[in-house]
Amino acid sequence: MSDHDHDPIERSLKRQFEPPDLGDLEARIAAAADGESLPDPSVARVEPAQHEPAANDSRLWGLAVAVAVAAAVVLVLAWPGGGDAPTTTGPQASRPSPPAAGDAGPADDAEADGGGAPAGDGRIAMAPTSHELAGRQLHDFLHGGGYETAIPDGADCSAQVEPAPPSCQVEPGAPALPPSPDLALLWECGGMSGIDCAAHDLPAQRLLVVRHLPDGPNVIVCIEPPDKDPRPELPGGSDLNIFRRTLGDYVLYEVTPQAEPAVVDRLTI
Amino acid sequence: MQGFWSPATLASVGPFDSMPTPQPADAAPLTPAAFAARFRESSRVLWCVAAAVLGDRHQAEDVLQEAAMTALGKLDTFRHEASFVAWMSGYVRYVALNQRRKRQRQADILRRDASSMGPSEGAEPDTPGFDANVLRALDSLGETARTCLLLKTVLELDYTEISELLEIPPGTAMSHVSRARGRMQKLLAQERPQVGHRGAG
Numbered sequence: 399m400s401d402h403d404h405d406p407i408e409r410s411l412k413r414q415f416e417p418p419d420l421g422d423l424e425a426r427i428a429a430a431a432d433g434e435s436l437p438d439p440s441v442a443r444v445e446p447a448q449h450e451p452a453a454n455d456s457r458l459w460g461l462a463v464a465v466a467v468a469a470a471v472v473l474v475l476a477w478p479g480g481g482d483a484p485t486t487t488g489p490q491a492s493r494p495s496p497p498a499a500g501d502a503g504p505a506d507d508a509e510a511d512g513g514g515a516p517a518g519d520g521r522i523a524m525a526p527t528s529h530e531l532a533g534r535q536l537h538d539f540l541h542g543g544g545y546e547t548a549i550p551d552g553a554d555c556s557a558q559v560e561p562a563p564p565s566c567q568v569e570p571g572a573p574a575l576p577p578s579p580d581l582a583l584l585w586e587c588g589g590m591s592g593i594d595c596a597a598h599d600l601p602a603q604r605l606l607v608v609r610h611l612p613d614g615p616n617v618i619v620c621i622e623p624p625d626k627d628p629r630p631e632l633p634g635g636s637d638l639n640i641f642r643r644t645l646g647d648y649v650l651y652e653v654t655p656q657a658e659p660a661v662v663d664r665l666t667i
Numbered sequence: 668m669q670g671f672w673s674p675a676t677l678a679s680v681g682p683f684d685s686m687p688t689p690q691p692a693d694a695a696p697l698t699p700a701a702f703a704a705r706f707r708e709s710s711r712v713l714w715c716v717a718a719a720v721l722g723d724r725h726q727a728e729d730v731l732q733e734a735a736m737t738a739l740g741k742l743d744t745f746r747h748e749a750s751f752v753a754w755m756s757g758y759v760r761y762v763a764l765n766q767r768r769k770r771q772r773q774a775d776i777l778r779r780d781a782s783s784m785g786p787s788e789g790a791e792p793d794t795p796g797f798d799a800n801v802l803r804a805l806d807s808l809g810e811t812a813r814t815c816l817l818l819k820t821v822l823e824l825d826y827t828e829i830s831e832l833l834e835i836p837p838g839t840a841m842s843h844v845s846r847a848r849g850r851m852q853k854l855l856a857q858e859r860p861q862v863g864h865r866g867a868g
Contacts (some may be wrong), residue, residue: 407848407852407855410793410797412802414802415718415719415724415820418714419713419716420710423731423735424710426732427732427736430739431739576784
């Protein structure tokens with residue numbers, strides 16, 4: 399076929415897709431950039447976005463932790479079997495993942511940042527440690543299924559979806575989950591997703607919700623720089639397990655109802 | 668990401684009419700002001716990417732703004748060895764794809780009640796009916812094929828530029844365009860047989 403054969407179609411495409419004058423948009427972006435010359439950009443006031451705007455991690459993180467601590471106090475009291483004192487260890491405590499044993503194993507977990515000391519009986523009324531809070535947030539998020547409404551269609555790094563979302567095109571040196579016929583990426587926050595994990599009360603810099611195809615279960619994989627690792631500890635009574643590993647400069651852990659890790663070991667750089 | 672717009676690449680593709688200039692590898696960190704300047708250079712290409720993923724032009728500007736605001740908050744993720752427009756394109760495509768999915772769900776609901784929305788049979792080229800059929804045919808393509816086709820047709824980028832922008836090999840870009848044209852020809856010919864057959868009809 400010659401190009402001439404396509405003329406009616408190409409004329410139509412040009413007519414319908416000729417970019418408009420984008421001067422106003424460029425001015426809005428320039429104005430937003432001007433306003434963000436300070437270290438803490440306030441993107442939200444400009445953009446009525448469907449995604450949460452990218453945020454200053456440290457400030458949002460602090461805010462999220464503060465809010466979450468308050469919420470967690472309520473949760474502790476309302477937790478099923480709330481009379482049982484939560485403990486820092488138990489059948490669902492963090493366990494190391496066999497492969498890629500790194501420098502962030504369980505021994506490091508005991509080195510809490512001031513709030514991780516084991517508590518004795520009768521701690522019911524005490525605020526949970528940051529590790530317990532993080533574990534509870536992950537537990538609740540995985541069971542609550544909030545990710546299924548956050549972005550209902552999720553994202554899929556497999557070849558069926560074009561284009562692959564930015565998370566599938568991670569920056570150099572960042573862990574990525576290669577496409578796999580038995581896994582589907584349901585949702586993610588952090589990284590290049592444009593979704594702020596803290597806005598979903600999630601203690602992670604980057605978090606993936608992955609489904610074992612075809613019917614589950616769903617698991618969470620968190621990807622953290624070591625200095626941001628929340629070292630989550632699952633709440634007492636949780637049916638979930640945590641498996642950790644290190645990969646490159648990152649600490650990864652998988653939160654799963656299964657007895658063995660099945661996803662975290664598949665991430666590669 | 669690969670190293671976009673390396674000197675060797677630039678030498679091989681020659682001057683650009685539509686694509687923004689590359690960022691020198693030793694450039695200073697991308698400041699908000701620099702982002703705004705480079706966004707201004709890239710906005711037409713990025714708008715076209717948004718429109719292509721969406722399949723129409725109506726929400727492309729909104730998508731582009733959302734993507735820009737997201738990227739503006741992520742300037743530290745930009746690597747100077749990468750092309751700004753390729754980096755931004757990742758955000759645009761992601762936001763556009765999510766928007767398209769939301770719209771498709773709404774359309775699915777509406778379609779249950781309005782299943783009679785068919786093509787405009789026999790529409791002549793350069794008429795609104797023909798344009799509507801072209802949109803439907805375009806919508807049947809995959810996102811990457813749609814984007815390749817529009818970047819080639821509307822902005823007249825060459826295949827090297829498209830490949831660097833979408834992070835696919837030039838041959839793949841070429842194949843997408845070729846197959847997309849063929850598929851659209853076929854679909855439209857079913858509605859109006861003379862399209863694509865010079866002298867017919």
